[in-house]
Amino acid sequence: MWLRLILCALIVAFCTAIGYLAAEKYRARRSYFSQLSDFVERYIAELGYAKKPLPAFLGSCHFNGDFGKTMERVARHEEIVCRESYLTEAERADCEGLYSMLGKGDSISQREYFQSKKQPIAEKKAAAEREAKSHSDLYLKLGLLAGLAFVILIL
Secondary structure, three states: OHHHHHHHHHHHHHHHHHHHHHOHHHHHHHHHHHHHHHHHHHHHHHHHOOOOOHHHHHHHOOOOHHHHHHHHHHHOOOOOOOOOOOOOHHHHHHHHHHHHOOOOOOHHHHHHHHHHHHHHHHHHHHHHHHHHHHHHHHHHHHHHHHHHHHHHHHO
């Protein structure tokens, strides 16, 4: 009897964990756009006031995940190619264009360019947050229900 209960608990936990991992794509997308939005706002403020050189500015910013890796490549002046699987082709092209404009031209034209990109990025951030919340909850619940279904079949 105890063996069955332990096995059932492990099955439910395993299926719930699978549901949690299945939603990782949406959480990563939310994190990416959140950090991108924060970066654009900081960069606009930087262009308006301090005007540090780009490597010094990027060194003062700390990001994590895929966005952090991209910013490290930008700081090393490597070719910027967005390889994130959770971005659409249009979003990849937009991000690559945005990264290619960093440090190019005078501060006024850069500030105008990034000001024009601020609203679309904020909209993508909001959409990614809504998507992450709904899909994370959905996949977690589906994993739990699948685990419970397996438990019912076992019993």
